[in-house]
Amino acid sequence: QSVLTQPPSASGSPGQSVTISCTGTSSDVGAYNYVSWYQQHAGKAPKLLIYEVTKRPSGVPDRFSASKSGNTASLTVSGLLSEDEADYYCSSYVGGNKRVFGGGTKLTVL
Amino acid sequence: EVQLVESGGGLVQPGGSLRLSCTASEFTFSHYGMNWVRQAPGKGLEWLSYIETSGGGIDYGDSVKGRFTVSRDNAKNLLYLQMNSLRAEDTALYYCARDRWPYYSDYWGQGILVTVSS
Numbered sequence: 001q002s003v004l005t006q007p008p009s010a011s012g013s014p015g016q017s018v019t020i021s022c023t024g025t026s027s028d029v030g031a032y033n034y035v036s037w038y039q040q041h042a043g044k045a046p047k048l049l050i051y052e053v054t055k056r057p058s059g060v061p062d063r064f065s066a067s068k069s070g071n072t073a074s075l076t077v078s079g080l081l082s083e084d085e086a087d088y089y090c091s092s093y094v095g096g097n098k099r100v101f102g103g104g105t106k107l108t109v110l
Numbered sequence: 111e112v113q114l115v116e117s118g119g120g121l122v123q124p125g126g127s128l129r130l131s132c133t134a135s136e137f138t139f140s141h142y143g144m145n146w147v148r149q150a151p152g153k154g155l156e157w158l159s160y161i162e163t164s165g166g167g168i169d170y171g172d173s174v175k176g177r178f179t180v181s182r183d184n185a186k187n188l189l190y191l192q193m194n195s196l197r198a199e200d201t202a203l204y205y206c207a208r209d210r211w212p213y214y215s216d217y218w219g220q221g222i223l224v225t226v227s228s
Contacts, residue, residue: 003154036214038155045205045221046147046155051214089155093213097160097169099145104154 004029004090004102011108012080020105022073022090028100030071034093037066037075040104041086049088050075077107085109112137112217114206119222126196126226132189132206132219140184143167143209146191148202149221156202159191160209174200196226 005023012018022029022037029035037050048057050066053073063078073092077084090102118130132144146158159170159180168180179192189206204222207215 032213034213038215040155045218046207046215047218048214048216051210051216052212057216087154091155091157091214097143097162097167098171099157099160099213101147101155101157 004092004100006088006090006102006105008103009106009108011110012077013110014080014082016080017076017078018080018107019074019076020088020090020107022075022092022102024071024073024092024100026071028071028092028094029068029073031095032093033068035066035068035073036091037064037073038089038091039086040089046089080109082109112208114208114217114219116204116206116219116222119204119224121225121227122196123228124197124226127192127194128196128224130191130193130204130206130222130224132191134187134189134206134208137208139182139187140164144180144182144189145207145209145215146178146180146189147205147207147215147218148200148224149205150199150202153202158204161189193224196224198226200224201226 038046040046053068113135115133143162161180177195181190208217
């Protein structure tokens with residue numbers, strides 16, 4: 001399976017908003033509304049941020065929002081905090097019981 | 111709180127085998143599908159395998175299909191990953207993760223390191 005394409009890095013100042021893209025194909029992101037996003041702080045396990053394209057689990061701040069258009073999904077972090085500095089990964093269902101991850105985006109809070 | 115603890119990692123020679131375990135607690139293990147995901151040093155996440163609640167539905171990523179086998183023992187709350195014909199490129203931190211429908215993981219273990227080297 002192909003890896004979903006994410007920008008390697010993104011950055012923003014505290015209080016600003018940053019959007020991270022996740023580009024797939026008509027066989028994965030474009031075919032299903034089953035995109036999820038994960039946050040991974042250095043040395044830690046990934047943490048679920050978003051599922052089913054736009055849904056936030058309880059406990060995830062509403063500063064995190066997401067959307068999808070065609071073959072590209074996006075994660076927006078609003079009101080950046082220093083604690084948001086982490087790696088972010090998208091994932092998509094690709095059929096059967098298979099999933100695929102994006103290459104990851106390192107978010108730096110300036 | 112849901113807990114997932116991986117074990118069984120370590121150093122293995124190329125061509126060798128290793129079996130990882132994931133011990134689940136604080137939830138009804140038999141009610142959830144499970145995933146294995148790995149992360150090579152300094153690299154991104156790679157989905158490896160999925161097993162459904164009863165063990166009947168299984169799938170693998172292309173890079174491990176035919177070499178890795180996932181299984182589970184619901185009576186013991188254990189998930190396994192049997193890894194054969196290991197290669198240097200299998201060196202990674204291996205995570206087990208609880209699966210939720212539709213197709214996302216809501217809880218992850220802390221990971222266990224597997225190093226394939228002579």
